[in-house]
Amino acid sequence: MYLAPEKKQEIFAKHGKSKTDTGSTEGQIALFTYRIEHLTKHLKNNQKDFNTERSLVRLVGKRRSLLDYLMKKDIMRYRAIVKELGLRK
Numbered sequence: 085m086y087l088a089p090e091k092k093q094e095i096f097a098k099h100g101k102s103k104t105d106t107g108s109t110e111g112q113i114a115l116f117t118y119r120i121e122h123l124t125k126h127l128k129n130n131q132k133d134f135n136t137e138r139s140l141v142r143l144v145g146k147r148r149s150l151l152d153y154l155m156k157k158d159i160m161r162y163r164a165i166v167k168e169l170g171l172r173k
Contacts, residue, residue, distance in 0.1 A: 086122055087118070087119070087122075091118075092115065095111065095114050095115050095118055096108075096111040096114075096115070098114070099111050099113070099114035099165070099168070099169075100114075109150055109153065109154050109157075109161075110154075110161065110164075110165045112150055113147055113150050113151060113154070113165055113169070114165070114169060116143050116146060116147040116150070117147065117169050117171070119143055120140065120143050120144060120147065123136055123139060123140040123143065124140065127140065151165075151166070151171070
């Protein structure tokens with residue numbers, strides 16, 4: 085698999101509260117962003133891979149939902165994660 089457990093722990097340690105806190109909103113958003121970047125690179129080489137394209141669209145929707153939730157819950161955390169990951173709406 086493209087996402088080794090060590091890489092996953094590194095993402096959660098950097099963006100979450102701890103490396104084992106996989107439920108934090110910021111950690112999940114960071115993980116989705118990593119997976120979206122990976123699938124985007126894959127689709128640049130394989131334009132006709134429609135299953136991956138559908139997965140990418142679903143991931144983007146999930147990340148958008150989490151970002152909307154975080155924006156309603158705590159605007160400062162939302163702004164911090166958007167700035168840290170370099171996202172834009």
